[in-house]
Amino acid sequence: xxxxxxLKQGQNQLFTDPDADRAREFFRHKSRAMTNKVTTVEETVKxxxxxxxxxxxxxFGANRIPTAIIHEIVRQGKKHLGFAGHTSTHDFQVLVAxxxxxxxxIAYIIGLEARGLSPAARKYIESGKVKLTxxxxxxxxxxxxxxxxxxxxxxxxxxxxxxxFKYSAAKEIICPFTGQKYVAHPALYxxxxxxxxxxxxxxxxxxxxxxxxxxxxxxxxxxxxVLTTEKIISTEKIxxxxxxxxxxxxxxxxVIEVPYGSYPGxxxxxxxxxxxxxxxxxxxEKDETEYKKFIEKQIYGTKNxxxxxxxxxxxxKIMKLRAIELLxxxx
Amino acid sequence: xxxxxxxxxxxxxxxRNLEDGATVVVGTGAPCAAAMLSQKTHSxxxxxxxxxxxxxxxxxxxxxxxxxxxxxxxxxxxxxMPDIMETCQRGMVDYTFLGGAQIDMYGNIxxxxxxxxxxxxxxxxxxxxxxxxxxSLCWRTMMMTIQDAKRFTDKINYITSPGxxxxxxxxxxxxxxxxxxxYRIITNMSIMGFEEESKRMKVLSINPGYSRKDVxxxxxxxxxxxxxxxxxxxxxxxxLRILREEVDPQRYIIGR
Numbered sequence: 001x002x003x004x005x006x007l008k009q010g011q012n013q014l015f016t017d018p019d020a021d022r023a024r025e026f027f028r029h030k031s032r033a034m035t036n037k038v039t040t041v042e043e044t045v046k047x048x049x050x051x052x053x054x055x056x057x058x059x060f061g062a063n064r065i066p067t068a069i070i071h072e073i074v075r076q077g078k079k080h081l082g083f084a085g086h087t088s089t090h091d092f093q094v095l096v097a098x099x100x101x102x103x104x105x106i107a108y109i110i111g112l113e114a115r116g117l118s119p120a121a122r123k124y125i126e127s128g129k130v131k132l133t134x135x136x137x138x139x140x141x142x143x144x145x146x147x148x149x150x151x152x153x154x155x156x157x158x159x160x161x162x163x164x165f166k167y168s169a170a171k172e173i174i175c176p177f178t179g180q181k182y183v184a185h186p187a188l189y190x191x192x193x194x195x196x197x198x199x200x201x202x203x204x205x206x207x208x209x210x211x212x213x214x215x216x217x218x219x220x221x222x223x224x225x226v227l228t229t230e231k232i233i234s235t236e237k238i239x240x241x242x243x244x245x246x247x248x249x250x251x252x253x254x255v256i257e258v259p260y261g262s263y264p265g266x267x268x269x270x271x272x273x274x275x276x277x278x279x280x281x282x283x284x285e286k287d288e289t290e291y292k293k294f295i296e297k298q299i300y301g302t303k304n305x306x307x308x309x310x311x312x313x314x315x316x317k318i319m320k321l322r323a324i325e326l327l328x329x330x331x
Numbered sequence: 332x333x334x335x336x337x338x339x340x341x342x343x344x345x346x347r348n349l350e351d352g353a354t355v356v357v358g359t360g361a362p363c364a365a366a367m368l369s370q371k372t373h374s375x376x377x378x379x380x381x382x383x384x385x386x387x388x389x390x391x392x393x394x395x396x397x398x399x400x401x402x403x404x405x406x407x408x409x410x411x412m413p414d415i416m417e418t419c420q421r422g423m424v425d426y427t428f429l430g431g432a433q434i435d436m437y438g439n440i441x442x443x444x445x446x447x448x449x450x451x452x453x454x455x456x457x458x459x460x461x462x463x464x465x466x467s468l469c470w471r472t473m474m475m476t477i478q479d480a481k482r483f484t485d486k487i488n489y490i491t492s493p494g495x496x497x498x499x500x501x502x503x504x505x506x507x508x509x510x511x512x513x514y515r516i517i518t519n520m521s522i523m524g525f526e527e528e529s530k531r532m533k534v535l536s537i538n539p540g541y542s543r544k545d546v547x548x549x550x551x552x553x554x555x556x557x558x559x560x561x562x563x564x565x566x567x568x569x570x571l572r573i574l575r576e577e578v579d580p581q582r583y584i585i586g587r
Contacts (some may be wrong), residue, residue, distance in 0.1 A: 012449075059398075060383045060396065060397075061396065061398065063383070063396055063398040063399050063400075087383070087397075087398065087460055089396070106458045107458060107459060107461075108457050108459065108460030108461075109457060109458055110455060110457050111456070111460075113358075113359055113395065113396045114359040114360055114394075114395045114583075115395065117456070122454075122455055125455045126454070126455050127451075128450060128451035134443070134449075134458070134459070135459075136459040136460070136462070136463040136464045137382060137416070137459070137460050137461040137464060138412070138420075138461060138464035139464070141413040141416060156420065157420055157467060157468060157506065157507060157508055158416075158420070158463055158464045158468055158507075159464075159467060159493075160467075160493075160505045160506040160507055161490075161493050161505030161506070161507060162463060162490040162491065162492065162493045162496075163443070163449075163489045163490045163491065164459050164463045164490070164492070167449050172506065180506070181505075181506035183506065210384075210400065210403055211381070211383040211384030211398055211402065211403050211410065211411065212384055212409070212410070212411040213383050213384060213398060213411060213412050214412050215411075216411065217413065266399045266400055268403070268409075269400070272399075273395065273396075273399065275395065325400055
């Protein structure tokens, strides 16, 4: 490159440390033991998340989400969290109810896709109480991938020239081989991640079916990882099909069996999302009093995920959502 | 002539732009309907992809989320977000569709915020999601939208997703992949492309029932005009039948 190129950088804050050596030092001391990691939701949220941590949620907003953990974060009143808003929809909406986070990496927030925007989430973001840094879905995926690879950044070809770049914390770089301008996305090593899976053994060896979003990289990139699982299976079932292992045990710190645990979200091949309940969330958010009552009843007033599920129709509701998922309601 | 609403017209026109054997990343709603209609009319081998990882599903119905079970129902592959985005970055994805609150004459799109203070936005929308990525990395970006002078603006508050940025070569100088960019803007009034040199929005055809004046009056910047402006071919009976009976029988999209 003979021609000087002006390299720009995003002006907003980088909430997490992308340093690969410091990450290695953490992972050096992370347990590799194949020990039984089965625990409870309450204990996990109490011991694996501190106020101020940076957290990420697996799945895709209202698809394959670890609802029990998200609710418990609100119930235990965790505060000042950083959050990876990586197509976060219903998960985001729940965390907003507890005002749990005050800094936010934005890719997709506030909306619930085709269902519309969440008034409460919108109000929280527009209040100015939350520090915002812009990214995109691919960018957050690649930031997690950079961390999963043990690097401090990955180059990419998106976001340059836009305000999304301007309000990010990315930087432009030049390819040393071709002279091509790239954007460097800093590695994202979350302190904590919760991922809901179809099945795993007591050590955290997990199977996931359907679109995997960014969850393999998320499990590798995060310092502490909890899996909630539809069911616990024997390790023999993992060993019979080693190419099917989606997340290996060494990534995982805690395992909790939570059947129907993605409710009210969709769980591929198991049950569809509860659209009626999600519509109710969006509706009550329009009225401050109704919203308060609703959150009190649904989250603070329930002891755990099972009480919440029961409150909204329990197994009978799940059977209906199963029929929708399997398309047997049309036959 | 068949009776149809603006949404039906936009979906039918969009569907015609997706040729057999092409790849397209779509979101929920109208883009998904256009891709499904295209498959059922002239492009049976159109490969529909969703950003959360679904590739070439046989869609039993319209998805609610781009990551829900429908997006990989009987699919060729249930992959991942990085895999889909890397496929775009590698140059394997021909088309995508975007929406937004504002669009400017270079096809830059705002789906993030209204106001001038990013730290305390006047109105905040859902943000980029995958929109910036798809606009950056797919070959051709299309948009379906109702046209009005507020939405089509020369004072875009925020560029979420890149069009041709400041026009000319600026998109490629910024580092975005060569040869990629906005392709068609399909509105209730007209079909627009982009002028080759300046990269400004250019009217190609006008929809039935609208005039040249309507099209310009409902746009907040000065439009360029193709040498020969044609009349948009309205939806055909078979397109409308398939759209109404097979693609969106519940009228989730076309009933809007």
